[in-house]
Amino acid sequence: MPLFMDVHNHIPDGIGPEELAAGHAADLEVQGRFKVTHINYWVDLKAGRIFCLVEAPDAQAAHDCHLNAHGHVADEIFEVVQG
8 A cells, every 4th residue: 555645834823732632533534435544744843744644555545534524624745755
């Protein structure tokens, strides 16, 4: 299954670590519907960015999972290969 790194370039005001964890939990709850597996996520609060690593059939499935889970979709999605 392909790997994708998605990048959210702006964390909305008022969103902190607890809300980010809840968003990730929402992704985990719905990921099976999209044949997506969320592996991990990273946050850079200073830069206001979130990075999510997922296995997915394609970038659209990763996008649709976020959209359905909580509505906060990535600004960019890159197919990546572990080096």
